[in-house]
Amino acid sequence: MRLVTTNLTYKEVQPKLRELVDTMFKIVPSGVGSRGFVDANKSQFKEIMEYGSKWCVENNYGWKEDMERTEGYGRIDWAEPEKVSSKAIERGMNQLGTLGSGNHYLEIQVVKAENIFDGELAKKFGIVEPEQVVVMVHCGSRGFGHQIGTDYLRIFEGVMKKYNIEVYDRELACAPFQSNEGQDYYKAMACAANMAFANRQVILHRIREGFSKIFKTEAEKLEMHMVYDVAHNIAKLEEHTIDGHKKKLVVHRKGSTRAFPPHHPELAKIFKETGQPVIIGGSMETGSFLLVGTQKAMDETFGSTAHGSGRTMSRAAAKHQVRGEQLQRDMEKRGIYVKATSMPGLAEEAGFAYKNINDVIDAVSQAGISKPVVGLKPVGNIKG
Amino acid sequence: MNINNDKKRYKFLEDVAIADIAYEAYGKDLNELFENAALAVFELSADLKTVDAKEKIEFGLENEKIDNLLYDFLSEILFLKDSKYMVFNKVKVEIKQNKKYNLKAIVEGDNINPQKQRLENDIKAVTMHMFEVKKEKNMWKAVVVVDI
Numbered sequence: 001m002r003l004v005t006t007n008l009t010y011k012e013v014q015p016k017l018r019e020l021v022d023t024m025f026k027i028v029p030s031g032v033g034s035r036g037f038v039d040a041n042k043s044q045f046k047e048i049m050e051y052g053s054k055w056c057v058e059n060n061y062g063w064k065e066d067m068e069r070t071e072g073y074g075r076i077d078w079a080e081p082e083k084v085s086s087k088a089i090e091r092g093m094n095q096l097g098t099l100g101s102g103n104h105y106l107e108i109q110v111v112k113a114e115n116i117f118d119g120e121l122a123k124k125f126g127i128v129e130p131e132q133v134v135v136m137v138h139c140g141s142r143g144f145g146h147q148i149g150t151d152y153l154r155i156f157e158g159v160m161k162k163y164n165i166e167v168y169d170r171e172l173a174c175a176p177f178q179s180n181e182g183q184d185y186y187k188a189m190a191c192a193a194n195m196a197f198a199n200r201q202v203i204l205h206r207i208r209e210g211f212s213k214i215f216k217t218e219a220e221k222l223e224m225h226m227v228y229d230v231a232h233n234i235a236k237l238e239e240h241t242i243d244g245h246k247k248k249l250v251v252h253r254k255g256s257t258r259a260f261p262p263h264h265p266e267l268a269k270i271f272k273e274t275g276q277p278v279i280i281g282g283s284m285e286t287g288s289f290l291l292v293g294t295q296k297a298m299d300e301t302f303g304s305t306a307h308g309s310g311r312t313m314s315r316a317a318a319k320h321q322v323r324g325e326q327l328q329r330d331m332e333k334r335g336i337y338v339k340a341t342s343m344p345g346l347a348e349e350a351g352f353a354y355k356n357i358n359d360v361i362d363a364v365s366q367a368g369i370s371k372p373v374v375g376l377k378p379v380g381n382i383k384g
Numbered sequence: 385m386n387i388n389n390d391k392k393r394y395k396f397l398e399d400v401a402i403a404d405i406a407y408e409a410y411g412k413d414l415n416e417l418f419e420n421a422a423l424a425v426f427e428l429s430a431d432l433k434t435v436d437a438k439e440k441i442e443f444g445l446e447n448e449k450i451d452n453l454l455y456d457f458l459s460e461i462l463f464l465k466d467s468k469y470m471v472f473n474k475v476k477v478e479i480k481q482n483k484k485y486n487l488k489a490i491v492e493g494d495n496i497n498p499q500k501q502r503l504e505n506d507i508k509a510v511t512m513h514m515f516e517v518k519k520e521k522n523m524w525k526a527v528v529v530v531d532i
Binding site for chain 1: 405430466
């Protein structure tokens with residue numbers, strides 16, 4: 001999940017919204033079998049697996065400051081490309097710079113005055129005024145990460161007996177962390193995480209190019225700074241305090257996201273006083289939130305919070321209730337211009353298929369595991 | 385195997401998985417079961433009426449366990465979709481059982497072209513959640529949940 005600011009207001013963007021969304025749709029490929037615009041060869045792709053965002057910035061797909069605004073600086077340093085199958089590489093190599101499908105999206109959003117909950121902190125994160133336009137991206141490592149998952153799922157299935165492990169659901173196949181299989185997976189998964197950071201980084205590069213073209217102004221002058229980029233499907237070794245003792249733990253955040261408090265040693269200097277920005281995505285109709293990590297998250301949830309509103313309705317049920325074309329027209333009437341490669345896919349993502357994002361934000365806020373900073377209303381969206 | 389056949393080959397299970405898609409596939413033998421399980425994946429990826437069988441890909445797999453063979457077979461199709469940029473509409477499977485199960489498959493389809501095909505879900509992975517292959521009376525049945 002990645003959030004980027006602009007210094008444009010909705011009034012300035014609105015007349016060009018359609019052109020802007022159409023351009024994004026063209027330059028950020030999405031949907032089944034889309035090819036990315038980064039033509040990386042095998043040895044470059046290995047560097048991407050190892051260096052993530054750093055590779056992108058060094059190859060002119062980003063600004064240096066983007067890295068410190070990314071979880072772990074956009075690079076997990078225990079990644080080992082040798083632990084990744086050639087199949088995964090072949091599947092993922094050409095997907096760098098693609099959005100994917102399902103619930104992945106690129107969204108143009110607006111800050112409304114009534115949705116600024118902590119003005120001072122918002123300013124520190126780059127959200128300085130009501131009506132400001134921002135861009136949010138939700139996507140990951142695409143087929144590459146899934147192939148790694150598939151490969152290791154089969155490896156783990158074969159060794160669970162050896163380690164005397166039984167699981168209730170075969171999808172939870174695993175191996176001890178310190179075993180060879182466990183360590184290999186940990187290093188391969190880091191390659192997937194680095195590919196995901198890189199994917200969102202090159203997409204950000206494209207977003208900057210698109211805005212720059214439409215508004216005939218350089219991205220630097222449009223102040224298209226990153227607010228933050230946070231993973232929400234990753235396992236990492238972290239230090240946590242358990243019963244007063246510091247312990248190294250593997251924290252797996254799946255369907256959750258990191259929410260570190262101010263002064264956490266893993267945070268970049270710019271977030272030392274504020275705490276880590278947290279992005280929680282809602283449906284394409286209702287909006288998303290920027291929050292900040294808290295000490296309570298550290299004390300109670302291993303520095304984690306929710307990552308999105310979550311579905312309440314199956315994809316099939318959503319499709320029975322609305323057709324994609326109808327939904328697209330209805331949303332446009334409400335001021336949200338949406339473009340999708342698949343109309344049934346669009347219907348599956350209808351707002352009513354998701355929990356009310358406000359309830360989710362209330363829950364994490366009342367639990368004290370993250371604190372709302374601003375709410376963001378969608379005005380333009382591209383879907384895979 | 386042709387898709388224009390009236391017999392029920394697979395059924396999507398609408399309320400089993402909220403964020404993913406679950407289905408049951410059927411077959412009078414293993415070959416038919418595998419073919420039908422693949423056709424469900426094809427249908428989830430694109431409107432089959434808009435896909436031409438222009439290119440053929442053959443591959444082989446082997447496994448001691450029939451469920452793992454199906455998992456690998458469906459995963460191979462997803463791999464081919466992404467690495468060859470293809471959507472498929474035809475499949476032929478031949479499974480032989482010696483010590484292990486040996487599978488030979490031919491899938492047919494076309495290069496992905498959004499102008500030509502009505503594309504739907506970009507399936508990310510076959511999951512092991514609820515994954516099952518079993519024989520009920522005289523029919524083979526599989527339960528598959530794919531990650532969307």
